[in-house]
Amino acid sequence: MIRTLELLILVYFTLLNLLYAVAVYVSARELGRHMSRRQSVGLSELLSREFYKPVSILVPAYGEEETIRASVDSFLALHYPEFEVVVVNDGSKDATLERLIEAYDLMPTERNAPRALHTQPVRQVYRSALHPNLTVVDKENGGKADALNVGLTYATFPLFCAVDADSLLEAEALLRLARRFVENEQLVAAGGSVRVMNGARLDSGRVVELRLPDRWVERFQVVEYARAFLAGRTTFSAAGVLLIISGAFGLFRRSEVIEIGGFLEGTVGEDMELVLRLHRRMREAGRPYDVEFDLDPVCWTQAPDTWAVLGRQRDRWQRGLWEGLLRHRRLWFNPRYGRIGLVAFPYYLLFEALSPVVEVFGYVFMLFLAVTGQLEWTFVVLFLLLALMYGTVVSVAALSIELFMRVRFERPRDRLMLLLTALLENFGYRQWHAWVRFRATLKLGQKRGQWGAMTRQSIQARDPAPAKAPGGAPEGPDGP
Known part of the structure; x- marks a missing residue:
């Protein structure tokens, strides 16, 4: 029995290593295509009327008084011919709404939206006297999904972009x-890269220089985000099995999302659940469609800077993953849903949702063997190599891809420290992260749909440049 368990654990991590090896290969291939694609189209072509559709930017906000001004400034400064920004204040208990009113000279308006989706009551709608394309909706608290649904009802354009209120978009990202x-009329949803801006130097709400943050908890996240977006999602998109578009930066066809009922309330992973529902509806209706990821457009996010906040965030992510998979368990191994049912769902179930369970079990099992005198060093060495080293290889590959991004770590000492971080995350951080996710798996069904407490550091506090006029846009033709 013991030898069988050892074999199963080793086989599991061997398969995981093989899958990540494929991911590295596909990511490298897609990087080449990305570079040629980026060089073939300039800003002037992107700005031509034939190359865009009007976009509504939805910004759900709860307790974002420290970050909301810089975020909205970055959205208003986007290089895009026709767009609107719809900020939804979800009953914040802090001064989020007051900061918005003061910064953008908001005035109450009588604008009423069609009740296409059921939401919590709206208290007041405001329009900016400084920016005609800025709308702020103040509503009673109902959670992030409810706030996004309110934004959907007040949006007026065919595409909408869901972003977080603590994020900054590169000027050309949209x-x-x-x-x-x-280019693709079948596309129903697309996601861009999300990168960590902790430690970065800002100028007028834009990231102009990447610098590695001082705290290890932030450094580990820089490596994680690079691994997840620059390697992982690139591969899933190329294979047509992308199930997650980050809530920090995603672009969707508004009509398709309203048709399926908008964002689902009562879940902590509303972004993933929406994509799963889109896959399911399109497959069941027999309609051709695509869901894609593009590593070039970048959204900068403020990552947690304390272990307590990071733990709460990863707890929510893990519960959100499980909630989405369980809610749509009909798709598991179901040939009716093609590669989504036969490839994507099995992978996310076996190698994403269950990976912390298997890893924690492996550590506990190894400790049990040591205590009972049955430990074999061959198993120990193979387990540690397979369980830990694959992450390092993929992290290093992702950091290599980062070299080709528009904004990257330029200082050699930062790059060397990133490589060191990719190695050190396996000793302590990796085990802590697995435990947090394992514990979250045991708490499924708890704290459904809550925003959760997220302590923010002021984005403007990171900006050494003089403050610009409210709502002003940068003059230059290019983004960071």
């Missing part, structure tokens, strides 16, 4: 992502 919808 253009580059929306380009996909012009």
